[in-house]
Amino acid sequence: MTAEAERNLTRTTMMGMVVGSMVGAGIFSLPATFGNATGPFGALIAWAIAGTGMLMLAFVFQFLAVRKPDLDAGIFTYAKEGFGNYLGFIAAFGFWAGSCLGNTTYFILIKSTLGAAVPAFGEGNTIPAVAISSVILWSIHFMILRGVKQAAAINKVVTIAKIVPIIIFIIILAFAFKKDLFAESFWGGGDYNFGDVMGQVRRTMLVTVFVFIGVEGASVFSRYAKNRADVGWATVMGFIGVLCLMILVTLLPYGVMLRPDIADLRQPSMAGVLQAVVGTWGAVFISIGLIVSVLGAYLAWTLLCAEALFTASKYELVPRVFGRENKNGVPHIALWLTNILVQIFLILTIFAQYAFDLTLEMTSAMTLIPYLLVAAYGFRLAFTRETYLSDPVSLRNRELFFALIASLYALFMIFAGGLEYVLLGCILFAPGTLMFIFARRERGLSTFTKPELLLFAATVIGAIIGIYALATGAITL
Template structure:
């Protein structure tokens, strides 16, 4: 689940996105920052799985345990919403990939035909998953293996044609690229690094299925290390194959363009097939995660009990229906976006940051309190430092994203509070504590500012 969730759409877009932002030097700095921050976050997930084995579906459950019911709800809803946006991005990428070969039909992935094809795919997967989670998870395993083959073939080809002189020319920024500071170069890569690391929590989300609790942490760390090495190689090797300006102008998925430059048209076809397999497999994994998050939140009474219902195959059917209805609506909305591809990618990244921040914050809290450290008190200091670094990293990512995306996040989160009201009314509980009321008020103000930005044209999706 970790590898299948992480190796999805983003990895095939790395050359073009990095090429437009920075040279190899900036890319190395960016991956050092992102790799360190995400490794610390992976360590927090590993620690929480060991210290709080009583908490399942950890992404939002940790937020609730540490910061109260409403923050737990926002984490669950935000994570679910981000997963839905990620699934929309997958379909846009499928359309963009097909648009490489049929430009008049699929365009950039947001044409009418592309949207219709996407909607058909969404509901085909929907009914596949309804037949049983285990069956779908098995398909995900097969697809995960299959989609790695094109990536390793591309890596081998790029290693064989490695041109040191070309790499050196691009190292501090290639010829013909606009002048900008190293800080801005690195900043422009930050959201894509967040996006490609999404899925690091895949084992934690499905922790209720683990036979041994330690396997959750082990899967998280091993999956992270393997996929990080793969992503860094896919980013850096194209700089040795072509000028940076050429990389920056590649159509997405840009790895197909890289291979086309090296070996000809068959390379683009080969990678495009890999993209389609990879994206469909990742979409399956994330559809499972979306439904599981809503289901687990409803089981813990953070969402309306309607979403805790399972069908005869043990699939959270109502949660799956809501997920795919929302994904379908977002897919339709891409028709009105100026750059649906990058907008959906960036929004997915920003939406994931809130749950990650709350998980890291909970890691700090349990280390300070000593919860779960009764037998290993010597680990508290080290774990607290790791968690604080993860907190700092997610806060830096919010700053790098910019105010526009933070306001848009609030626009999406605040209407979801209706589900929180619904769940609280079912249980006859008060809506907010005084601290939670302040959080809601701040989020409401931010959402109104974001809505005004959209209406006035100050924010353009």
């Protein structure tokens, strides 16, 4: 794409980019994930919370892209600029490790999909499933090393593979919808009060984060816009469109199946729901679309993971070695570490009872940390009036409100997800900090400020508690 073309993207093209960056494999798992936790009423509350919080976060990404156009190397640059080097590293590492966990989720979902026809793959976390996933993992790894990168043709195929099955799924379920079935499950399928419903909602919180990962992609589109005023429209309309898809995919199954039956479906549960309505071809149709979509998304996110480490090295947050490129222009050291971590996660899924749910929720928990830091930086910028001196007070107050709600939302989601995910995250962050320490020392820089040292100590303590909880069974995988 030429520089001139980049400056001539229309609002509808940008909206398509927003949708494409947000719709991923997670939407195919929504029926059973929500069916296992709550009914339609709880689902509506969950999406209201998630929709409001993530929309505020999208607004924060939007105004930061305009106010800080020089900070365009990754979402960790906001954390580094606002809160120092160590929190910049935490944001970069959290995004990278969360993305690696997300890639692991892709493999589990593919093998769980194939497990319907090949029982040896089970729910995607059996030894044969992990073995085949490992072959795919390293095949794509060596393909990327040779310089094979994401092409426009692949993007088009992946986008169609994502959207078409979802739209057809929604249309078929809308025609098959039965009001009495929906009403029977409305409060969760039992004699529940409001407190029970809120407990159900809490169990869906991290899932809603997972399906919206990619909202940060909207922050880079402002530079490509023919008209900067179109960016806000594209962000809002693209987000609302995705939110509507998520809500429909979540709610419509309650009108064709009872909640317990939905909850018992194997992943990807969209396939099971459509099979219950139209027969076997429905499951095959959804499964094929999912596999094409997930493989394309995996390629994109593998490149993104490697790029995150590569860019972090340029900002002196990880060792210089991760900034090296091979003769094909691929950050090969970063790519090797990325796929080694994914391989480790794949092996660990063998020992997880609910591997898909675990990796999905851990992905969300890790990604929420950089999201929180971005929102907090947006709040700090508006609160201190930096870059707002010539702007109306009403604009500054509006963006301050966006950042405040986004910050509170990210904090709420971290705590609502559960302490166990915070402790499991610490188990990754504590040894990961060695990368930061090596990076600072090889450049002759001081490692920690006093507040950063306290934060690191708290992370190490959290890691120790987490390991002890795993060893004693207080936390189970």
